Amino acid sequence: MAPIRSSSFSKSALVVFSLLLIVLLQYEYDATKMTLPSEASGSGVTPFMVRMADLGFSPAVASFLWTTTMPEILDLFNGHAEYLNDVAFVNAVDPNMSYPYAFSVLTLPAIPLKDFQGGLEDALAIGSQGLRSADPDWRIPYYMAMDYYLGLNDTKDALTYFDLAARTPGVPQFAERFSLNFGIGSNQRETTKELWITIRDSTNDEFTKARAQAYIDHLDDLDIIQAAAAQYKQAFGVYPTSTDELLARGILSAIPQDPFGFTFVINGDGTSGIDLNKLPSYILAQPAQ
Amino acid sequence: MRNIFVIAKNTLKLEIRDKILYGIIIFGLLYIFFTLFLSDLVLKELPMVKSFGLTGIYFFNAIIALFLGTTSFFKDVDRKVVYFILSKPVSRAQFLLGKFFGLCMVLFFATVILSVAYLGLILYEHGGFDALGLLAIAMQFLEMALFLAFAIFVSTFSSSLLSIVYTSGVFFLGHVVSSLLSAAKQIGLGGIKLVLVEILYYVFPNLEKFDARDLAIHAVAMPFTEFALAVAYAAVYIILLLSAAIWIFEKKEI
Numbered sequence: 001m002a003p004i005r006s007s008s009f010s011k012s013a014l015v016v017f018s019l020l021l022i023v024l025l026q027y028e029y030d031a032t033k034m035t036l037p038s039e040a041s042g043s044g045v046t047p048f049m050v051r052m053a054d055l056g057f058s059p060a061v062a063s064f065l066w067t068t069t070m071p072e073i074l075d076l077f078n079g080h081a082e083y084l085n086d087v088a089f090v091n092a093v094d095p096n097m098s099y100p101y102a103f104s105v106l107t108l109p110a111i112p113l114k115d116f117q118g119g120l121e122d123a124l125a126i127g128s129q130g131l132r133s134a135d136p137d138w139r140i141p142y143y144m145a146m147d148y149y150l151g152l153n154d155t156k157d158a159l160t161y162f163d164l165a166a167r168t169p170g171v172p173q174f175a176e177r178f179s180l181n182f183g184i185g186s187n188q189r190e191t192t193k194e195l196w197i198t199i200r201d202s203t204n205d206e207f208t209k210a211r212a213q214a215y216i217d218h219l220d221d222l223d224i225i226q227a228a229a230a231q232y233k234q235a236f237g238v239y240p241t242s243t244d245e246l247l248a249r250g251i252l253s254a255i256p257q258d259p260f261g262f263t264f265v266i267n268g269d270g271t272s273g274i275d276l277n278k279l280p281s282y283i284l285a286q287p288a289q
Numbered sequence: 290m291r292n293i294f295v296i297a298k299n300t301l302k303l304e305i306r307d308k309i310l311y312g313i314i315i316f317g318l319l320y321i322f323f324t325l326f327l328s329d330l331v332l333k334e335l336p337m338v339k340s341f342g343l344t345g346i347y348f349f350n351a352i353i354a355l356f357l358g359t360t361s362f363f364k365d366v367d368r369k370v371v372y373f374i375l376s377k378p379v380s381r382a383q384f385l386l387g388k389f390f391g392l393c394m395v396l397f398f399a400t401v402i403l404s405v406a407y408l409g410l411i412l413y414e415h416g417g418f419d420a421l422g423l424l425a426i427a428m429q430f431l432e433m434a435l436f437l438a439f440a441i442f443v444s445t446f447s448s449s450l451l452s453i454v455y456t457s458g459v460f461f462l463g464h465v466v467s468s469l470l471s472a473a474k475q476i477g478l479g480g481i482k483l484v485l486v487e488i489l490y491y492v493f494p495n496l497e498k499f500d501a502r503d504l505a506i507h508a509v510a511m512p513f514t515e516f517a518l519a520v521a522y523a524a525v526y527i528i529l530l531l532s533a534a535i536w537i538f539e540k541k542e543i
Contacts, residue, residue, distance in 0.1 A: 014532055015532070015533065018532070022526055026495055027491070029515065052465055052469075052472070055461065055464045056464050056500040057348075059503065059506045063341060067331060096506075096509065097337065098336070099334045135336065135507045
């Protein structure tokens, strides 16, 4: 309102001042960002051009592209590997979109080797890239853990990725419960414990060390309960039906406190496990699905 | 101030009766409805559903802003409304400012309708109340206000058709300048060429800073300073464009 009544000089001054202010604001805006927008390494020119011309619609463009890329997974059964190039394209357009990574990690290893070679390796490579670039999504490490365990028989890496899945925000109850208790069966427990001991002793990262120790304690507690149940049977001829009986009969002076907050149970065959009906509150706070 | 408000109110009344505006809004609503089917295609992945919805709101708001910004002024000239208004004790500055605020109100009206549809969509897809999405839409609205100011600015010295061309060009370039500078640095551009790109980057309306959609879609943190600077940037640019528009309009013979 004021500029219209002012002199020609003040109008010009306003224009110059505004332009300077715009430059200053742009400069300050850039300074608040860590880096200028830059292309993810390894991607070609084409995704860059798409991102350059998409008017800021990268997530939507990537989502639209994904609707056409996803069905191409079926072509892998016929040996056509366009899916891999196209999923790389989608991920380059919007590296944060987690679903294409998770979908690839889950489905690629399912393609029979006679139809497509290297699906498992591709899945793990895409998964690793997803863990670096995408939004936190429990499905990526969870499916990677399954790939390591079922595809490569690699329990150590499976444990690590299940643990990562259990710690990812938004992990559903079933996945968190399963991840934290992977390998606790009485016939697997020793191996699982040894692997966690290896992980604990071979890392310098304090968080990983503490996390591994929690798993070791969890497994130790299960061993203590199971040993106490065996002792109970020796003394009374039957297995106890609950851990309370171990206390009542003086076999244990206290029930071990599980580092993950699970309640222990004794199965009919005397093995120990966790109570699926009394999950810790932090797991119940997670989405059911 | 009262004159500005009256003109803004009349602009709102006039434009809101426009069937073309309703047509665009209806298409926007249809698109958001269509997103329900798109969401099935992406197996109801919420980030993807949000990306479709927010993009739809942005796209149709941009069409509305382009349509309003490049036609409203010329409609007033064609219908001789501008002569009638300016024969009253109303300055040309008040007229343009009234037009700008009136058009912003129309855009706000359209944004509210599309936003309600979007929020309903996200609720239906079990995404809860998308507060961050609303923030992203607010930032989009700010960008559209700047876009409107530019359209009004070019309308004061060019024809309706050229206004559409210029405004569309600014819309496109406004989103490309960041990538241009980034690309220039990546390929190692130096000397005068880099300076020219930098001048373009700093002086041209940089619209990428209003893109807060990643905040809603990917929960990528956007610091308050970034918001504040983007708001300040829009405010300064709008003041500059409207001041320039007023200056040109005052010198123009009508």
